[in-house]
Amino acid sequence: MRSHMKFAVPIVVAALALSACGTRGEDSNAGSTGGAKKTVKIGVIAPLSGDLSALGKGIQHSVELAVMQANQENAIPGWEIKVEPVDDEGKADVGKNGATKLAADDQVAGVVGNLNSSVSQQTQPVFAAANIVQISPANTGPSLTRGADGNTRPYKTFFRTCTTDITQGAFAAKFLLDQGIKSVATIHDKKTYGQGLVQYFTEAFKAGGGTIVAAETINPDESNYGPVVSKVAPAKPAAVYYGGEYPQAGPLSQQMKAAGLNVPLMGGDGIFDPTFIQLAGATSNGDLATSVGEPTDKSDAGKKFLADYEAAKFAEPAAAYGGYSYDAAKAIIEGLKVALKDASDVKNQRQAIIDAVGKVSFAGVTGQVAFDEFGDTKVKVISGYKVEDGKWAFVKSENLA
Amino acid sequence: MTELLQQLVNGLTLGSLYALIAVGYTVVYGIIQLINFAHGEIFMIGAFGALATWTLLFEGTTALWVLPIMLLGAVIASVTTAVLMERFAYRPLRGAPRLAPLITAIGISVALQEAIRLFYPGAKSKIPFPQIDVVTGPALTFGGVTVQRAAVFTVGALLMSAAFLWWFINRTRSGHGMQAVSEDPDTARLMGVNVDRIIVIAFAIGALLAAIAGLAQGLLNANIDFRMGFLAGLKAFTAAVLGGIGNIMGAVVGGLVLGVAEALAVGFIPGQFGGSAWKDVWAFVLLIVVLVFRPQGILGARVVDRA
Numbered sequence: 001m002r003s004h005m006k007f008a009v010p011i012v013v014a015a016l017a018l019s020a021c022g023t024r025g026e027d028s029n030a031g032s033t034g035g036a037k038k039t040v041k042i043g044v045i046a047p048l049s050g051d052l053s054a055l056g057k058g059i060q061h062s063v064e065l066a067v068m069q070a071n072q073e074n075a076i077p078g079w080e081i082k083v084e085p086v087d088d089e090g091k092a093d094v095g096k097n098g099a100t101k102l103a104a105d106d107q108v109a110g111v112v113g114n115l116n117s118s119v120s121q122q123t124q125p126v127f128a129a130a131n132i133v134q135i136s137p138a139n140t141g142p143s144l145t146r147g148a149d150g151n152t153r154p155y156k157t158f159f160r161t162c163t164t165d166i167t168q169g170a171f172a173a174k175f176l177l178d179q180g181i182k183s184v185a186t187i188h189d190k191k192t193y194g195q196g197l198v199q200y201f202t203e204a205f206k207a208g209g210g211t212i213v214a215a216e217t218i219n220p221d222e223s224n225y226g227p228v229v230s231k232v233a234p235a236k237p238a239a240v241y242y243g244g245e246y247p248q249a250g251p252l253s254q255q256m257k258a259a260g261l262n263v264p265l266m267g268g269d270g271i272f273d274p275t276f277i278q279l280a281g282a283t284s285n286g287d288l289a290t291s292v293g294e295p296t297d298k299s300d301a302g303k304k305f306l307a308d309y310e311a312a313k314f315a316e317p318a319a320a321y322g323g324y325s326y327d328a329a330k331a332i333i334e335g336l337k338v339a340l341k342d343a344s345d346v347k348n349q350r351q352a353i354i355d356a357v358g359k360v361s362f363a364g365v366t367g368q369v370a371f372d373e374f375g376d377t378k379v380k381v382i383s384g385y386k387v388e389d390g391k392w393a394f395v396k397s398e399n400l401a
Numbered sequence: 402m403t404e405l406l407q408q409l410v411n412g413l414t415l416g417s418l419y420a421l422i423a424v425g426y427t428v429v430y431g432i433i434q435l436i437n438f439a440h441g442e443i444f445m446i447g448a449f450g451a452l453a454t455w456t457l458l459f460e461g462t463t464a465l466w467v468l469p470i471m472l473l474g475a476v477i478a479s480v481t482t483a484v485l486m487e488r489f490a491y492r493p494l495r496g497a498p499r500l501a502p503l504i505t506a507i508g509i510s511v512a513l514q515e516a517i518r519l520f521y522p523g524a525k526s527k528i529p530f531p532q533i534d535v536v537t538g539p540a541l542t543f544g545g546v547t548v549q550r551a552a553v554f555t556v557g558a559l560l561m562s563a564a565f566l567w568w569f570i571n572r573t574r575s576g577h578g579m580q581a582v583s584e585d586p587d588t589a590r591l592m593g594v595n596v597d598r599i600i601v602i603a604f605a606i607g608a609l610l611a612a613i614a615g616l617a618q619g620l621l622n623a624n625i626d627f628r629m630g631f632l633a634g635l636k637a638f639t640a641a642v643l644g645g646i647g648n649i650m651g652a653v654v655g656g657l658v659l660g661v662a663e664a665l666a667v668g669f670i671p672g673q674f675g676g677s678a679w680k681d682v683w684a685f686v687l688l689i690v691v692l693v694f695r696p697q698g699i700l701g702a703r704v705v706d707r708a
Contacts, residue, residue, distance in 0.1 A: 228667060230408055251624050260540045
């Protein structure tokens with residue numbers, strides 16, 4: 001028995017080694033025969049797992065849809081576009097690692113992402129160093145394109161297809177004042193997005209003659225907001241304005257009303273998601289949200305996008321930023337059409353890609369896609385929504401350009 | 402005055418949750434001097450056990466009679482996990498240096514969180530928790546002070562659990578066994594106490610109370626998620642130390658004091674250092690102050706220190 005084993009082991013090892021060689025050889029053959037077209041990648045960096053994955057998956061699939069259509073139309077002759085999704089978990093440090101991974105890939109021509117402004121703050125310098133164009137479909141934090149002083153563009157590689165919190169806060173303030181609501185309590189989650197939103201809302205609301213009767217914060221890792229609600233309630237606000245995202249906003253709305261504070265909770269695009277209503281429960285009727293742009297199904301281009309998305313049978317819905325992600329991917333593809341026309345590789349064309357993306361102008365899902373000198377979109381449309389019978393219902397939209 | 406009462410109510414509610422979880426830290430520590438950092442996850446699994454029971458058996462029902470069955474589901478999930486954890490992770494390490502089980506506990510904590518995140522459907526983000534009639538719904542009002550129905554349930558659950566614990570420890574053979582093992586495991590063994598069995602019972606009791614807390618938090622906050630055990634566990638551990646680790650009634654008192662301190666810090670510390678942003682800071686300042694003047698905690702650690 002022992003002597004048999006002596007031979008058996010080397011034979012098995014040799015067989016494994018041979019078979020491994022075999023498969024590797026086949027792979028490289030397959031690669032070269034299918035490689036008549038050169039590959040260019042569009043990265044997606046968004047929360048694909050965790051609390052915000054509903055939004056992140058919508059971003060990923062919308063980019064996939066744009067790329068699929070471009071490949072079918074053979075939009076860039078001689079090139080095959082691929083999507084490279086990376087998960088940032090909605091966290092700055094994970095996002096930075098993901099960005100480094102994308103930046104190290106010579107085939108990456110551009111990136112769509114991130115979802116969170118606080119994550120983009122960390123990924124911006126990484127993509128800027130590699131000279132890769134980055135278009136965010138969802139970052140509404142103003143300083144990302146306008147710097148801390150509001151007038152200096154920090155990174156030439158960063159663009160966005162959505163408008164900023166300055167517009168969103170101003171719209172929300174006007175929306176409440178128009179309804180005769182003059183006293184509001186604000187709560188935010190201490191993140192870049194939430195804090196900024198509350199700040200711009202507060203400025204616009206005070207300028208319009210309203211009063212902020214209480215300003216509080218919550219810890220986003222916690223799930224009981226009872227003490228904060230009790231702190232806010234005695235000030236008798238007519239509404240609560242929340243800066244943050246739906247994983248906290250939903251429970252906050254539920255707990256506010258369970259504790260007897262029966263006034264609407266209003267938030268920005270971060271709470272405009274069906275999950276908010278699911279978490280907030282039946283008492284969320286009357287809660288308000290603003291979101292960038294018009295509802296996707298209000299325009300013909302939007303309807304077509306949603307129909308195509310439906311037809312592609314993705315596992316998750318397009319969610320709040322689907323249209324913006326699709327337009328962001330289209331903007332990169334439009335740029336690639338110009339920059340990659342006679343190019344032999346991606347890496348040396350990155351500056352040309354950035355220049356080309358800065359000049360795009362085409363009719364997208366969310367309006368006429370074009371960027372100003374800061375990299376911000378020229379479309380400044382904001383819409384207001386209200387929860388009615390367990391669904392977000394469109395109230396009105398306005399262009400604040 | 403109303404505001405003070407209101408924040409006291411909030412604090413007692415939150416404190417009751419801390420207390421229910423803190424008991425689990427303290428009974429285990431009292432007997433084998435192990436800080437079971439995976440206990441927060443036992444609490445989380447209790448909440449998921451209750452939710453799973455509801456989803457599998459009563460999806461859509463909100464009648465009060467499902468509550469005891471949800472509680473049973475929660476208790477089964479928590480106690481099974483805790484007993485298996487003791488048997489396969491901690492028992493082989495008994496007698497090993499104390500750092501080994503501590504690191505194991507942290508490892509189990511991460512493993513349990515990730516297991517729920519990966520394998521429980523929809524657990525990657527917060528999941529809405531069913532709202533049961535009578536124990537949830539419109540808040541009750543007593544002269545301007547609003548009390549959530551789930552808060553009444555939580556505080557009631559703590560009172561009953563504390564009474565049960567007192568009876569169990571002081572009036573049953575197993576309880577006397579626990580006291581004996583806590584004082585001196587070797588002598589207890591010589592006197593015929595089955596030490597292994599007592600340790601399993603300690604883990605099971607901690608898990609039982611954690612399961613109740615898991616259900617209560619689900620009802621209170623209307624949502625649960627796989628990370629809920631981390632912060633709750635940290636706070637409950639703090640409460641156990643505050644009350645005197647190893648002392649069961651100390652854990653209850655520590656939990657309530659910590660909850661009330663947090664709520665009052667939100668409500669009554671004015672200016673820049675007040676409000677919800679600073680409540681954890683004040684809670685831990687309180688912990689440090691108490692430990693400086695009473696290192697054994699409020700009620701005093703009951704553990705006999707061994708060399």
